[in-house]
Amino acid sequence: MLLEVYTSKVMSKRTSPTGNTSKPSPMAQRKDVVRAEKLQAGYAGEAVCGVVSFSLHSAQALALVGPNGAGKSTVVKTLVGQLEPVSGTTLINGAEVDDRTLDFRREVAVVFDDDAFFPSLTVEEHLAIVSAGHGVDDVEAVIADELEFFGLSALAKSRPYNLSSGQRRRMLLAAAFVRPRSLLVLDEPEQRLDTAMRHKLATRLRAEVDAGLALLVVTHDPDFLSTVATKAIFISDTIHAMTPTQAATAIASENPHAD
Amino acid sequence: MTTTTTERLSAKEIRNYTFKAGLSRTEGGLMELVSEVYTSILGGLTLLTMAGALIVALRHSLGVGNESALLATAVAPGFHSVTLLQASATVLLTLAAGLLSLEMTMGPVAMTLPQTAWWLGLPVRRRGFIQPGFLKSMLWPTIAAVIVVLPLSLGMASSPTPGRLALAVLCGAGLAWLLYGIASWCQITGSGAWLKKVMGVITLLAPLTLVATALYNNVAGSHASTGAQTAWLKYLPTSWPLLVADGATWPLLIVALALGLLTLVYVNLERITTAALKKSAAAGAYAASSLLSMDATELSRSLSTGPATGTSNVRLPMIFKRGTVHARSIKTLASTHATMALRSPSTLLRVLVLAAIPASLASVEFLGNAILIAVALYLCAHFAATALGATARFANGNPAVDTLMPLPATTVRRxxxxxxxxxxxxxAPVCFGLLLALGVGSPPLLILAILAGPGLGAATLRAGFKPAPDWNMPAVASPTGPIPTGAIKSFLSGPDLSLIVLLPVLICLISGGVPSIAFPIQLTLTWLAFLWGTHVRKPKSAKQAGGLFGTPPATARQ
Incomplete structure (x- = not known):
């Protein structure tokens, strides 16, 4: 139904497509997509980890790694404006983070482990809301492609609460891919995915990063990190910038100083 | 790869699609909900009819007046009630504080969790998602204001005319809008935590002032508080509708003030952060699940502070060295349950406040109707019983917890x-003792209530270990979204046993006397309730001939 409304609307008022927006716009190229300056994240004014400063360009993937409870997810939530910073600032595409602005929602795709679904809508209807809401040109084809990629084609008409938790996770990830994005933020995307899917996702993400996507990812999986990341930050009692190889070794041994 | 056009759907189109697509596949109907609980409904009606017949027969045999049981007052002759003004002003103050506290917790601009997750990230104007919830949510306080203010104005006004009553209702609506506007502004600006705390305290304490005043009046005799001493209460802003009902017009300024504030809120609606909307959505989901479990404490918590957090220093011994393994396990388990109860003093306080609410009603003469007090007693007893069921509910949701000790399932349940x-x-004696102090009931009724107490404990278990609704069953459309068939049956599990256990007490309260046969009946019901409440349901797989791979069912091995 949504697709019909949307298709008729597009056909009647069609203008030329703005192009493939998973590639960074010329304005965004060579510029910081994310810049965090002396950022300290926490709850109710109380910091949960040290001060983080970094910049992330297009065609770069930054992995935040570290032990459970170190504050990685809190940092990411602060970076995308879901939490107030204890101190410091974050700029996304040169503007202060504000998830109420249209530009932010147009450019930034975020996947947390939010298990909240409309119980009466099917998998493909959830994806249709995101895709059509973002003005994607060929909604049905895009959704079909992503369902196939995430192994959900046979479950397109299923409702989320009839899926396994791993399948619901795939659905959440698919929602980030049926829409345009210049920055993708993923919090432990490997969670609840089987090994084959993890590998497939990591390979695809790397290809998208090489094509210009800026990726910020929290992960505990050394293989995923090695495939995807171009740089890493280890968050523990102290903060260390690392190469992906060093970070993969560190999370394998939980030793931030591993070479 | 995705390509975009300049054409996007509007928020309204996305909202419409979400609702229509969901309802287009609704597989059940209202009758499916009703039909599966018709035995419960029929049983309840039969129980009430029998209780009514018993009350009439009992009143006749006890020779308690000739008036209808429906009109019978439970308050003793010569009782010094609190003044009508104090009662009305307290009711209005409590409801207003409760409304503001509730609105500040639930939003008041509210969305559901899926809506916040799937809508708010879309690059369309957020006003289209937020505004409908803002406008719809205004309806409830308005309706509440009309329902509360109209009867109070009728009762309090010296010469009520339709015009004055209409203006009083308008003033009440204005008050409700003002509270709604304040709560909305706090949501937009992320402020007002202190205000919410103050409102919570007022909601809890204000009804108790009625009991305290009534107790004082009945002890003080000629020094009892007079209407002149409580006249100031009508100048509280929450009492202004009563002034309007008496002919004053200046309190109607509150309407202009409310409209001004609501306009300010309306203009700033899009300033509400995603985090604030998600927080109120989570509070709404928590409240809905509390309502489904009929748990007064969880509901009250969900409508005030949210899930329990913090630490407690309460420590009870949990390791015992004397006795058999069986006895020591029982002691450890009982001690754990007692520790969990004592670590939640706010729950115990709420249980105590619930014991005082029937007395609050009885302290107001025109609310001293026996049936009204009986209904309040039943509700308060059930809410108090379910408030004590946190441990049972936790064990129901996490069955592994009850298998930690080497004890049979029936023993653990006991x-x-x-x-x-x-x-x-x-x-029971606290509640009925307070009532007795206000001249309601009698010492034999107090003893009967004490005998019912252990039966109410069984109702706690029945409510705590109720089976969850089966979400795989066909869903039925409701204004709040799809609900599964089986939800009502699950909802009634617990309130039914509370009613059965309390029936002798309630019948005797309404009848105005306690015949000696009531005691053995009450004891029998309490015993049956114990057996019912502590009965362990066998899981479906264990009802078959054998367990997995032909092994004996789990329960048979215990």
Whole structure:
């Protein structure tokens, strides 16, 4: 139904497509997509980890790694404006983070482990809301492609609460891919995915990063990190910038100083 | 790869699609909900009819007046009630504080969790998602204001005319809008935590002032508080509708003030952060699940502070060295349950406040109707019993917890019974003692209530270990979204046993006397309730001939 409304609307008022927006716009190229300056994240004014400063360009993937409870997810939530910073600032595409602005929602795709679904809508209807809401040109084809990629084609008409938790996770990830994005933020995307899917996702993400996507990812999986990341930050009692190889070794041994 | 056009759907189109697509596949109907609980409904009606017949027969045999049982007052002759003004002003103050506290917790601009997750990230104007919830949510306080203010104005006005009553209702609506506007502004600016705390305290304490005043009046005799001493209460802003009902017009300024504030809020609606909307959505989901479990404490918590957090220093011994392994396990389990109860003093306080609410009603002469007090008693007893069921509900949701000790399932369930049974046996004399102090009931009724206490503990377990609704069954459309068939049956599990256990007490309260046959009946019902409440349902797989791979069912091995 949504697709019909949307298709008729597009056909009647069609203008030329703005192009493939998973590639960074010329304005965004060579510029910081994310810049965090002396950022300290926490709850109710109380910091949960040290001060983080970094910049992330297009065609770069930054992995935040570290032990459970170190504050990685809190940092990411602060970076995308879901939490107030204890101190410091974050700029996304040169503007202060504000998830109420249209530009932010147009450019930034975020996947947390939010298990909240409309119980009466099917998998493909959830994806249709995101895709059509973002003005994607060929909604049905895009959704079909992503369902196939995430192994959900046979479950397109299923409702989320009839899926396994791993399948619901795939659905959440698919929602980030049926829409345009210049920055993708993923919090432990490997969670609840089987090994084959993890590998497939990591390979695809790397290809998208090489094509210009800026990726910020929290992960505990050394293989995923090695495939995807171009740089890493280890968050523990102290903060260390690392190469992906060093970070993969560190999370394998939980030793931030591993070479 | 995705390509975009300049054409996007509007928020309204996305909202419409979400609702229509969901309802287009609704597989059940209202009758499916009703049909599966018709035995419960029929049983309840039969029970009430029998209770009514018993009341009439009992009143006749006891020779308690000739008036209808429906009109019978439970208050003793010569009782010094609180003034009508104090009662009305307290009711208005409590409701207003409760409304503001509730609105500040639930939003008041509210969305559901899926809506916040799937809509708010879309690059369309957020006003289209937020505004409908803002406008719809205004309806409830308006309706509440009309329902509360109209009867109070009718009762309080010296010469009520339709015009004055209409203006009083308008003033009440204005008050409700003002509170709604304040709560909305706090949501937009992320402020007002202190205000919410103050409102919570007022909601809890204000009804108790009625009991305290009534007790004082009945002790003080000629020094009882007079209407002149409580006249100032009508100048509280929450009492202004009563002034308007008496002919004053200046309090109507509150309407202009409210409209001004609502306009300010409307203009700034899009300033509400995603985090604030998600927080209120989570609070709404928590409240809905609390309502489904009929748990007064969880509901009250969900409508005030949210899930319990923090630490407690309460420590009870949990390791015992004397006795058999069986006895020591029982002691450890009982001690754990007692520790969990004592670590939640706010729950115990709420249980105590619930014991005082029937007395609050009785302290107001025109609210001293026996049936009204009986209904309040039933509700308060059930809410108090379910408030004590946190441990049972936790064990129901996490069955592995009850298998930690080397004890049979029935024994574990009976240990669960100890804390709520003891607590409700203490609750009963507190509640009926307060009523007795206000001249409601009699010492034999108090003893009967104490005998019912352990039965209410069994109702705690029945409510705590109720089966969850089956979400795989066909869903039925409702204004709040799809609900599964089986939800009502699950909802009634617990309130039914509370009613059966309390029936002798309630019948005797309404009848105005306690015949000696009531005691053995009450004892029998309490015993049956114990057996019912502590009965362990066999899981479906264990009802078959054998367990997995032909092994004996799990329960048979215990």
């Amino acid at each position: 240990v669960h019974y100890v804390v709520p049974a003891v607590a409700m046996t203490i609750w």
